[in-house]
Amino acid sequence: MGDSGKEEYKIQSFDTETQQLLKTALKDPSSVDLEKVANIIVDQSLKDSVFSKEAGRICYTIIQNGWATPVLEEYHSLFKEWEKIRHRRTDLQKAESKQVGQSIFRRSLLNRLQQEYKDREELRARSPQAWICYVTFICNIFDYLRVDCLVLQLHRIGEQLEKMNSQPMDELFSLLRDGFLLQEGLSSLSQLLLLEIIEFRAADWKMTDAAQKYYYSEVTD
Numbered sequence: 001m002g003d004s005g006k007e008e009y010k011i012q013s014f015d016t017e018t019q020q021l022l023k024t025a026l027k028d029p030s031s032v033d034l035e036k037v038a039n040i041i042v043d044q045s046l047k048d049s050v051f052s053k054e055a056g057r058i059c060y061t062i063i064q065n066g067w068a069t070p071v072l073e074e075y076h077s078l079f080k081e082w083e084k085i086r087h088r089r090t091d092l093q094k095a096e097s098k099q100v101g102q103s104i105f106r107r108s109l110l111n112r113l114q115q116e117y118k119d120r121e122e123l124r125a126r127s128p129q130a131w132i133c134y135v136t137f138i139c140n141i142f143d144y145l146r147v148d149c150l151v152l153q154l155h156r157i158g159e160q161l162e163k164m165n166s167q168p169m170d171e172l173f174s175l176l177r178d179g180f181l182l183q184e185g186l187s188s189l190s191q192l193l194l195l196e197i198i199e200f201r202a203a204d205w206k207m208t209d210a211a212q213k214y215y216y217s218e219v220t221d
Contacts, residue, residue, distance in 0.1 A: 009061075010054045014044070022058070029062050029105065037062065038108035042116070045137040046123075052133040056140035062105055063145075106145070110152050113138065147190040151197045158197075159205035173201060 011022050018040060025037045041059060045052040116123060116134055124131040142149060162169040176194050186194075199211050 009058055010050055011058075013048055013051060014040075025062050026058065026065060029065055034062070034105035035108040038105055038112060042109070042112045042137075046116070046127075046130045046133050049129070049133050049136065052137040053140055055137050056142075056144045059105075059109060059141055060144035106148050109141075110145075110148060113141075114152075147186075147193055151193045154197050155200065158201065162201075162205075169201075173198065 009022070009026065011019050014022065021032060021037065022040070025032045025034065038059075041055050045055045117138075120131070120134075123134065158169070176198060196211070200207060203211065
């Protein structure tokens, strides 16, 4: 993060206590209840058209700010070479714990958004304005969290899609591997998510005990 003057977020519509909670989440995500923060952001996005345009950037900052610089540097070097990663899981365990809060936040956020989408007809009938805000938020957050959204959906429907037509899935995962190995600009968090979904598919769309322990052993909820 840069200095506070450069990073200004439109959170003035919240009460003082909630503003302080969001400011703390933006600076030190591990010190707050991130599930509560995710719900606050979604609730406000459904009724505030200005905030719905800002929410994606806030969510992205919360996710990224939990990663200390040394952790990012460690992941960057480890993700350079695919084979080395598979033999250095122990080296990543300390860095993995830094991801826990972000995993909780992403999971809470994306699950809440999916629930709202499931109830979209009710939402649209109840409040057309809330529906417009929701669509605005979805479009905005996708610009920041497209890898998260893709991985979440592959976990849920990837196996069914592959059974329907395996060739497009083969092509997709070939592109994911290229992105994982070759894209310099991809964040370490996105690289970790891609590694996880690649292993998930390689295990016949199942989470092996080793993968479960590696990726989620620190997540208690």
